[in-house]
Amino acid sequence: MSLKFHRLAIAGALIALAASPALARDGARDSGRGGDESAGSSQGGGGKRVVVTPYIEAGQVLSAELSPGSDSVTYSRIAAGVDALVQGRNTAAAVSLRYERRIGWGDDAPHGDELTGIARVSASVVPRTLTIEAGGLATRTRIESNGGAASDPLGDDDQIGKIYSVYGGPSLSTHAGDVAVQANYRIGYTRVDEPDATLTTDGGEPVDVFDDSTVQVANVHLGTRPGQGLPVGLGVGAGWYREDMSNLDQRIEDKHVRADVTVPVSQSVALVGGVGYEDVEISSRDALRDETGAPVRGSDGRLVTDKSQPRRLAYDVDGLIWDVGVIWRPSVRTALEAHVGRRYGSTTYYGSFGWQTSRRSSVNVAVYDNVVGFGGNLNNALTSLPTDFSAVRDALSGGIGNCVDSLESGNCFGNALGSVRSGTFRGRGVMASYAVNMGRTSAGIGAGYERRKFIAAEDTVLAAANGVIDENWWLAAYLNNRLDQRSTISASAHVNWLDSGFDNSGKATAFGVNVAYDRVLAERLTATAALGLDGINRSSDEDLLVASALLGVRYSF
Numbered sequence: 001m002s003l004k005f006h007r008l009a010i011a012g013a014l015i016a017l018a019a020s021p022a023l024a025r026d027g028a029r030d031s032g033r034g035g036d037e038s039a040g041s042s043q044g045g046g047g048k049r050v051v052v053t054p055y056i057e058a059g060q061v062l063s064a065e066l067s068p069g070s071d072s073v074t075y076s077r078i079a080a081g082v083d084a085l086v087q088g089r090n091t092a093a094a095v096s097l098r099y100e101r102r103i104g105w106g107d108d109a110p111h112g113d114e115l116t117g118i119a120r121v122s123a124s125v126v127p128r129t130l131t132i133e134a135g136g137l138a139t140r141t142r143i144e145s146n147g148g149a150a151s152d153p154l155g156d157d158d159q160i161g162k163i164y165s166v167y168g169g170p171s172l173s174t175h176a177g178d179v180a181v182q183a184n185y186r187i188g189y190t191r192v193d194e195p196d197a198t199l200t201t202d203g204g205e206p207v208d209v210f211d212d213s214t215v216q217v218a219n220v221h222l223g224t225r226p227g228q229g230l231p232v233g234l235g236v237g238a239g240w241y242r243e244d245m246s247n248l249d250q251r252i253e254d255k256h257v258r259a260d261v262t263v264p265v266s267q268s269v270a271l272v273g274g275v276g277y278e279d280v281e282i283s284s285r286d287a288l289r290d291e292t293g294a295p296v297r298g299s300d301g302r303l304v305t306d307k308s309q310p311r312r313l314a315y316d317v318d319g320l321i322w323d324v325g326v327i328w329r330p331s332v333r334t335a336l337e338a339h340v341g342r343r344y345g346s347t348t349y350y351g352s353f354g355w356q357t358s359r360r361s362s363v364n365v366a367v368y369d370n371v372v373g374f375g376g377n378l379n380n381a382l383t384s385l386p387t388d389f390s391a392v393r394d395a396l397s398g399g400i401g402n403c404v405d406s407l408e409s410g411n412c413f414g415n416a417l418g419s420v421r422s423g424t425f426r427g428r429g430v431m432a433s434y435a436v437n438m439g440r441t442s443a444g445i446g447a448g449y450e451r452r453k454f455i456a457a458e459d460t461v462l463a464a465a466n467g468v469i470d471e472n473w474w475l476a477a478y479l480n481n482r483l484d485q486r487s488t489i490s491a492s493a494h495v496n497w498l499d500s501g502f503d504n505s506g507k508a509t510a511f512g513v514n515v516a517y518d519r520v521l522a523e524r525l526t527a528t529a530a531l532g533l534d535g536i537n538r539s540s541d542e543d544l545l546v547a548s549a550l551l552g553v554r555y556s557f
Contacts, residue, residue, distance in 0.1 A: 048087065048088045048089070049085070049086070049087040049088075050085070050086050050087075050088070051083075051084065051085040051086075052082065052083075052084045052085075052086075053082065053083045053084070053556050053557070054080075054081070054082045054556070054557045055080070055081055055082070055083075055554050055555060055556045055557065056078075056079070056080050056554070056555050057077075057078070057079040057080070057081070057552060057553070057554040057555075058076070058077070058078050058079075058552060058553055059076070059077050059079075059528070059550050059551060059552025059553070060074065060075075060076055060077075060550070060551050060552065061074065061075055061076075061077060061396060061548060061549070061550050062074050062548065062549045062550075063075075063110075063546055063547070063548040064546065064547050064548070065544075065545070065546050066545040066546065066547055067535075067542075067543055067544065067545040068542040068543065068544070071108065073104065073105070073106055073108055073109040073110070074104075074105040074106070074109060075102050075103060075104040075105055075109045075110050075111065076102070076103045076105070077100055077101065077102050077103070077398070077552075078100070078101045078103070079098055079099065079100040079101070079398060080098075080099055081096070081097055081098035081099065082095065082096075082097050083095070083096045083390070083391065084096075085388070085389075085390070087387075087388060089127075090123065090124035090127055091121075091122070091123045091124070092121070092122045092123075092387035092388065093119070093120070093121040093122070093123075093387060094119065094120050094121075094385075094386070094387055094388060094389045094390070094391075094404075095117070095118075095119040095120075095121070096117055096118055096119070096390075096391030096393070096400075097115075097116075097117035097119065098114075098115070098116050098117060098393075098398055099113070099114070099115050100113070100114040100115075100116070100398055101113055101114075102114065114140065114398070115138050116138050116139055116140065116393075116398060116399050116400055117136065117137070117138045117400070118136070118137050118138075118139075118385075118391050118400050118404065119134075119135055119136045119137075120134075120135040120382070120385045120386065120387050120389070121133070121134045121135065121387065122134075122387050125170075128173070129172065129173060129174050130170060130171070130172055131170065131171045131172075131173075132168070132169070132170055132171075133167075133168065133169060133170075133171055133184075133186065133383070134166075134167065134168035134169075135166070135167055135168075135382045135383065135385060136164075136165060136166035136167070136382070137163065137164070137165045137166075137378070137382055137400065137413075138162070138163070138164050138165075138400075139162070139163050139399055139400045139417075140160060140161070140162055140163070140397070140399050141160070141161050141162070141163055141192075141417065141420065142160055142161075142510070142536070143160075143161045143207075143209060143420055161192055161193055161194055161209070161420065162192070162193040163190070163191075163192050163193075163378070163417070163420075164190065164191045164192075164193075165188065165189070165190040165191075165375065165378045165379060165382060166188065166189055167186050167187065167188030167189070167215070167379050167382060167383065168186060168187065168188075169184065169185045169186030169187055169217075170184065170185060171183070171184040172184065176222075178224050178225075178228040178229060179222050179223065179224055180221075180222070180223050180224070180225070181220075181221075181222055182219075182220070182221045182222075182223075183218075183219065183220040183221070184217075184218070184219050185216075185217070185218045186215075186216070186217050186379075186383065187214065187215065187216050188214070188215040188216075188217075188375070188376075188379035188382075189212070189213070189214050189215075189375075190212060190213055190215070190374065190375030190376075190378050190379060191211070191212040191375075192209060192210045192211065192212070192374070192420050194209050194211075194300040194301070194302070207301065207421065208247060208301070208302055208303050208421065208422045208423075209300075209301065209302060209420055209421070209422060210245070210247060210373070210374040210375070210420045210421065210422040211245070211246040211247050211302060211422065212245070212246050212375065213243055213244060213245040213246065213373055213374070213375030213376065214243070214244050214375075215241075215242070215243045215375055215376045215379045216240075216241070216242045216243075217239075217240070217241050217242075218239065218240045219237065219238070219239040219240075220237060220238055220239075221235055221236070221237035222235060222236055222237070223235025223236070223237075223260070225262075226262055226263070226264045226270070231264075232261055232262060232263050232264075233261065233262035234259070234260075234261055234262075235259065235260045235261075235262075236257075236258070236259045236260075237257070237258055237259075237260070238255075238256065238257045238258075239254075239255070239256050240253075240254070240255050241253070241254040241255075241376075242254075243372060243373050243375065243376040243424075245373050245375065245422065245424070246305075247302060247303065247305075247422035247423075248284045248285050248286070248287060248303055248305050248422075248460075248461075248462065249284055249285045249305050249307075249311070250282070250283070250284040250373065250422070250423070250424055251281075251282070251283050251284070251311070252280075252281075252282050252371060252372065252373065252376070252424055253280070253281050253282075254278065254279075254280045254281075254371065255278070255279050255280075256276055256277065256278035256279070256321065257276050257277055258274050258275060258276025258277070258321065259274065259275060259276060260272065260273065260274035260275075261273055261274070262327075268328060268329055268330040268331075269326065269327070269328050270326070270327045271324070271325075271326055271327075272324070272325050272326070272327055272339075273322070273323065273324040273325070274322065274323055274341075275320070275321070275322040276320075276321050276322070277318070277319065277320065277321065278317075278318065278319070278321045278343065279317075279318040280315065280316075280317050280318070280344065280371060281313065281315065281316050282313070282314045282315035282316075282371070282424050282455050283311040283312060283313050283314060283457070284311065284312060284314060284456070284457055284460065284462065285305050285306055285307065285309050285310075285311055285312070285460075286306050286309050286312065286459075286460040286461060287303040287304060287305065287306060287460070287461040288303075288304040288305065288306040289306070295461045302422070303461060312457040312458075312459070312460055313457060314424070314455050314456050314457035314458075314460075314462075314466070315371075315424075315455045317344060317345045319345075320342070321341065321342060321343045322341050322342055323339045323340060323341025323342070323343070323348070324339070324340065324341060325337065325338050325339035325340065325341075325351070326338055333355065333356035333357075334354070334355050334356070335352075335353070335354045335355075336351075336352075336353045336354075337351050337352050337353075338351035338367075339351055343369070344369075344371055344426060348369045349367060349369060349428075350367050350368050350369050351366075351367045352364075352365065352366045352367070352409070353365040353366075354409050356407065360407075360436060360437050360438055360439075361407070361434070361435065361436040361437070362407040362408070362409075362434070362435055363432075363433070363434050364408075364409040364410070364411065364432070364433050365430065365431070365432045365433075366384075366409070366410070366430070366431050366432075367429070367430045368427070368428070368429055368430075369426070369427070369428045370426070370427055371424065371425070371426050371427075371455070372424070372425070372427060373422075373423070373424045373425070374416075374419070374420055374421070374422070377415075377416045377427055378413070378416040378417070380416070381413035381415065381416040382413065384409070384410030384413075385404065385410050385411070385413070386404075386406045386408030386409065386410055386411060388406055388407075388408055389404035389405055389406035389408070389411060390404065390405040390406070390442075391404055391405070392404060392405055392444075392478045392492055393492075394492060394512070394514055394532070395490065395492075395514050395515075395516035395528065395530035395532070395550065396514050396516075396530050396531075396532040396548050396549075396550050397532075401476055401478065401492055401494060402414030402417065402446060402474060402476040402494055403433060403444060403446040403476050403478065405435070405437075405442055405444060405478065405480070406435060407435050407437060411433055411435065411444070411446070412431055412433050412446035412448065412476065414431070414446060414448050414474040414476055414494075414496075415427075415429045415431055415448045415449075415450040415472065415474070418450055418452075418470070418472030418474065418496065418498060419452060419470050419472060419498065419500070421454070421465075421470070421502075423454040423455070423456060423462060423465050424454070424455050424456075425452040425453055425454045425455060425470075426452070426453045426455065427450055427451070427452050428450070428451050429448060429449055429450035429451065430448060430449055431446065431447070431448035432446065432447055432448070433445065433446040433447075434446075440481060440482040441479070441480070441481045441482070442479075442480045443477075443478065443479045443480070444477065444478055445475075445476070445477040445478075446475070446476045446477070447473075447474065447475045447476075448472075448473070448474050449471070449472070449473050449474075450471070450472050451469060451470075451471050452469065452470045452471075452472075453467065453468070453469050454466065454467070454468045454469075454470070465502070468501045468502055469501040470498065470499070470500045470501060470502075471498070471499045471500075472496065472497070472498050472499075473496070473497040474494070474495065474496045474497070475494065475495050476492070476493070476494040476495075477492065477493050477494075478490075478491070478492040478493075479491045479492070485520075486519060486520040487517070487518065487519050487520070488517075488518040489515070489516070489517050489518075490515070490516050490518070491513070491514065491515045491516070492513070492514055493511075493512065493513040493514075494511065494512055494513075495509065495510065495511040495512075496508075496509070496510045496511075497509050498510075506538065506539035506541075507538075507539040508536060508537065508538050508539070509536065509537040510534075510535070510536045511534070511535055511536075512532065512533065512534040512535075513532065513533050514530055514531065514532035514533070515530065515531055515532075516528055516529070516530035516550075517529050517530070521553075524555055524556050524557070525553065525554070525555050526553065526554045526555075526556070527551075527552070527553050528550065528551070528552045528553070528554065529549075529550065529551055530549070530550040530552075531547075531548070531549050531550075532547070532548045532549075532550075533545070533546070533547050533548075534546050534548070
């Protein structure tokens with residue numbers, strides 16, 4: 001299947017999310033950055049909230065390299081996009097989609113097309129019973145020689161890659177007497193368009209950048225609540241996870257069955273536990289070898305798969321799994337869930353904490369442990385996104401940040417973008433966020449840490465990666481403040497620290513900060529002025545520091 005087809009398919013999926021029948025049916029109203037409430041139209045009543053804002057935009061950008069060189073480039077950008085938010089009885093959706101054309105003034109200036117977007121849609125086919133879930137992400141990344149990925153970079157150098165990810169599937173929630181029946185299935189696809197240059201480590205070894213993968217997940221659970229016939233709640237369930245990666249035909253297949261019990265201690269506290277059986281296998285093929293026995297790489301630097309060779313097991317763990325935990329829900333605004341147990345052949349920890357400190361602010365924390373590849377990790381993060389958010393975009397690059405503006409849980413996905421190496425891994429991490437919305441002012445901060453321990457088969461080209469650990473820390477923040485009826489100031493910042501255990505890979509710190517001022521010039525027409533600073537500090541290469549400025553206008557329909 002051609003690369004062009006993949007790009008068109010992913011772009012089409014994001015556009016379909018933005019132009020779903022529910023959005024077209026419900027009308028539109030502007031959510032303009034400059035506070036231009038007159039643009040568009042709205043339809044409310046009956047608890048419905050519909051906001052759809054198509055726009056076109058033009059701007060001029062000056063970008064100056066401060067280190068290691070001193071070059072300056074100028075380019076024009078023309079963009080068209082749509083921001084949409086629907087909160088209805090049976091449909092909830094949040095979409096931000098943007099297409100941009102960059103026209104460089106000079107040979108070294110950025111040029112070309114960019115598609116960026118983020119979307120999350122939930123639509124009830126049968127109210128309160130059958131729901132269709134879907135989502136997607138399109139963003140840019142600068143891929144470092146240690147495999148690290150710096151999200152939303154300015155510029156257009158040879159290390160820039162593009163990430164696309166979409167998913168969708170049905171969820172069922174019903175009852176058979178006192179027994180609650182829940183089931184879901186989703187399929188997802190993720191692709192990384194490689195940079196223009198083949199990336200190598202400091203030792204000269206090419207980095208095998210993730211190509212694409214397909215993920216399938218299915219779960220079913222039957223259970224009763226405490227007090228429904230018994231003083232405790234009982235449940236039984238099964239799950240299946242499969243991820244197929246194009247890089248060396250790597251495959252993860254995880255199947256499990258388990259029974260669980262819920263023991264209430266008080267009105268707000270319950271003890272939970274579960275026991276079951278799980279079978280996890282990870283396999284791959286070896287790389288094609290030349291006459292000297294060296295692995296063959298394609299023009300993009302990725303290893304070429306030897307299809308004639310049989311699959312080789314890298315990981316095969318089966319047996320008893322169990323966990324115990326506590327659930328604390330003292331109010332509708334506070335929920336804590338913490339678990340410890342055994343899975344993947346060792347101790348596991350996972351849980352979550354959500355605290356809506358007031359109607360206008362919230363705190364959310366998530367701890368996780370799973371075996372995935374890059375595509376599965378990103379798909380999992382996207383499924384956790386809320387359906388009520390506003391995208392946080394960089395005013396200069398137009399790209400998507402590591403978090404969305406929302407008071408709901410799951411509003412950050414920075415952990416999933418830390419590294420784009422192609423291998424499978426056991427990922428353990430934590431993410432935390434705080435968000436506040438005071439009407440005129442909305443702000444948020446998110447932080448996270450992920451530890452990836454790679455898994456690879458012996459006697460293959462990937463063998464050296466087995467047991468290698470990558471660590472990624474990240475921090476992201478945003479602010480949007482309406483100064484008056486015609487003026488808004490916004491800012492965002494992010495920093496990523498990646499420490500790779502691969503030989504000669506080293507450490508890298510990527511950061512960016514930008515500030516924008518928007519002024520309504522006339523009905524539907526807004527002017528923007530913005531300044532930004534982006535950089536990367538590398539332990540094994542030259543540092544990069546770029547300052548940029550933007551002047552532009554936006555017309556919202």
